Amino acid sequence: MPIRVPKELPAIKVLEKEKIFVMDEDRAMHQDIRPLEILILNLMPKKDETEVQLLRLLSNTPLQINVEFLHMSTHEAKNTSSDHLKRFYHQFNELKEKFYDGLIITGAPIEHLPFEKVDYWEELQNIFKWSRTHVFSTFHICWGAQAGLYYHYKIDKHLLNQKLTGIYNHDVLKPTWSILKGFDDVFFAPHSRYTGVDRKDINETEELEILAESKEAGLFLVGNKNNRAFYAMGHLEYDRETLQREFERDQSKGIQPNLPQHYFPDDNLDKIPQLRWHMAASLLFSNWLNYAVYQNTPYDLSDLLKSDK
Incomplete structure (x- = not known):
């Protein structure tokens, strides 16, 4: 099944070239399905790069998904046009009364x-x-994971001796x-x-469990035992060239x-990096959508108010 996004989102053209089925809002309105609501x-x-990366991964599921984008109203974006934000993004005050099956924080x-x-x-x-009562399951990525752990559990980050960058087992x-x-x-x-x-710090927090880690890179995936929050320290959503562009x-x-x-x-910087993580990326996001979200989220999302995660 397709992902549903705003009709003129530029990411659609990239995804369609990759033969990923993207449904615009007009067509989706004619389907009598309760889609997953993902923010x-x-x-x-x-x-725009992150939009493509995440939408690509969210498409690998038979579930229909409505996707909305949120940006911070208290921060001025320097690398994304204000027109793009106005057309395709919401501010928190515009949707804080809504409920979502899933939330991804980059x-x-x-x-x-x-x-x-x-x-x-x-x-x-x-x-x-807000996410504790208005979102069923939240997936945090890298700094978003560190910020989530700090807010919810007072687990602070620490500075590494040097930047950790690369592909790790x-x-x-x-x-x-x-x-x-x-x-x-x-x-x-x-x-x-x-x-x-x-x-x-994770092991000393009763609600959390370490699910995957690297001998070189350290923690990768931490989960809340109720399946309603996950914290990924790496970037499985990255494209082949993302680390190269950052370098x-x-x-x-x-x-x-x-x-x-x-x-x-x-x-050798002249050699093309091998893409060795997209299979894991697709599986991780598909599993999150299917098992952590779809299999457990209430049909009536307003029922989330009855249970604080």
Whole structure:
């Protein structure tokens, strides 16, 4: 089944070239189906790239999905046009009375800042609080995962000695969890971050469990035992070239970044990186939609008010 998005969203053209079935709003109105309502809080600078990456993954399911986008009203986007935001994004005040089956909170390149110094931290805290009664299951990515752990459990991030960037092996620790159903014992995933979370802090939090981690990169996936919140420290949604673009961006800024590990063949920048993580990415997001959301979400989403997650 297709994903349903605004009719003129530029990401549609990219996805259609990849033979991904995208249904616009007009056609979807004629189907008598209760689709899943998914909200994406896009905190990434280049929002159009992240839109394509996430919509691609959400399409790998037989479920029909309505997708809406949210941006922070208390932050001025510098890499996305105001016209794009006005046409395809909502502000929190516009939808805070609505209910959603799922919420995805992306990463953001602001790890060097304490959470309280982020200009939209107060607004984001309101969204976290709202999500407890208006969203059935939330999937947090990278900085979004660290921010969620900090807000909900007071688990703080810590600065790494250097940027963690590359493609790393990860071990599945809890294969019986439905979100990891069908996974091999080991899978690849990209990381791109300056901060991390201590596994000790997760283990000391009764509601949380470590589901997958890497000997090199550390934690990858943490789940709330009620299946209503997941925290991914890496970026399975990344494209083949994303780490390369980030490396070149940092070079242009004079940062002198480390070469992403296990990414360029033979560490040769002239060679095309191998795509080794999209199978895991597709499976993880499909499992989240199917088992954590679709199989358990109430038909009447207003029933979420009856249970605080």
